[in-house]
Structure formats: C-alpha cells, structure tokens
C-alpha cells in the first residue's frame with residue numbers, strides 16, 4: 139500500500155511533532171510516513187525530537203533570504219507529498235502555497251474563526267481568549283491557503299476554560315486535550331485522501 143511522505147514544519151518545542159511521532163509508533167498514523175522535519179531556527183527542542191525519532195531534519199532559518207525557496211527544494215529532494223505545520227510560527231506566501239502541489243495543513247490553538255489570523259500565535263492566542271472571557275476554546279486543524287488560518291477546517295476539538303486560568307495553563311490544557319489528539323487524526327485523514 140502506498141504511503142504519503144510527510145514533512146513537518148516546526149518553530150519551537152515540537153510537542154505537536156512528538157504527537158505525530160507517537161501516533162506513527164502506535165500505528166494510528168499509517169497512511170503517511172514522517173519523512174522530513176524542517177525547523178525554522180537552530181537549537182529548538184523539535185530538532186532533538188526529530189533526531190531521537192530518526193527522522194531526517196533540516197534547519198532553514200526563516201529570517202534568512204530565500205527561506206521559502208530552500209524549503210521547496212528540501213520538499214522536492216525528499217519527495218514530500220504533504221506538509222504539516224506543527225507549531226510553525228511563520229506565514230507561508232501565496233506563491234509558496236501555489237508551488238507545492240500537495241496539501242498543507244496547520245494546527246491552530248483556538249476554535250477558528252475565533253482568535254486566528256495574522257498576529258495570533260502561541261501564547262498570544264490563549265491570552266486573547268482569556269481577555270475576551272470565552273468559556274470554551276480549543277484547537278483546529280485546517281488546510282492552508284493564502285489567507286492566514288483561513289483554509290477549510292478538517293478537525294476541531296473544544297476545551298473548557300477554567301476559572302483562574304493563565305495563558306500558560308490554558309495552552310497546556312488545549313495541547314493535551316485537543317492539539318495532540320486531532321493533529322495526528324487529521325494527518326491520517328489527509329494522507330488517506332491523497333494516497334487513494
């Protein structure tokens with residue numbers, strides 16, 4: 139059976155990358171194989187996670203010229219069929235999206251269309267949710283298009299906000315209860331659709 143070759147783009151801790159690695163080990167992610175990790179800065183924990191899991195890893199600094207060209211080159215070199223943005227904090231250009239022929243999916247730590255788009259990333263998303271006073275938040279996996287966080291939704295999971303939550307506490311709960319659950323599920327679903 140054919141399996142989709144998956145590249146994972148990361149910027150930091152890589153806990154979502156770890157959730158993908160663990161799902162692959164458990165056999166829950168089986169229609170795709172994690173084939174490349176691209177980190178947009180050196181020295182991040184996600185790079186260590188890739189090495190520990192024996193997955194090829196490239197570090198391509200996002201602030202340096204030619205970032206997107208270098209990423210596209212790496213995706214071609216590793217014959218990548220689909221891309222997962224797992225805690226990747228940059229925004230890919232419309233040009234990049236048009237040039238990569240396969241699906242690109244992203245995990246966002248809110249229930250889109252709330253608290254998303256340019257400027258909403260990491261802890262800022264959770265702080266905005268707390269400031270607004272929402273009682274339910276969550277995570278969303280969606281296709282990436284030219285609108286930041288604007289592509290069609292694949293999976294969502296809701297998480298309750300608790301009295302006294304800080305952005306850090308809420309971030310951790312959203313990761314544990316939603317992100318690490320739905321990202322591997324969505325990666326499997328999308329891999330199945332492209333290898334049909």
Ligand code: GAR
Nearest residue numbers: 150151152153154225246247259260
């Ligand atoms: C995760 O909460 C992810 O949803 C978020 O950054 C964190 C990265 O954690 N992504 C965004 O905010 C994208 N807009 P990780 O590196 O441990 O997976």
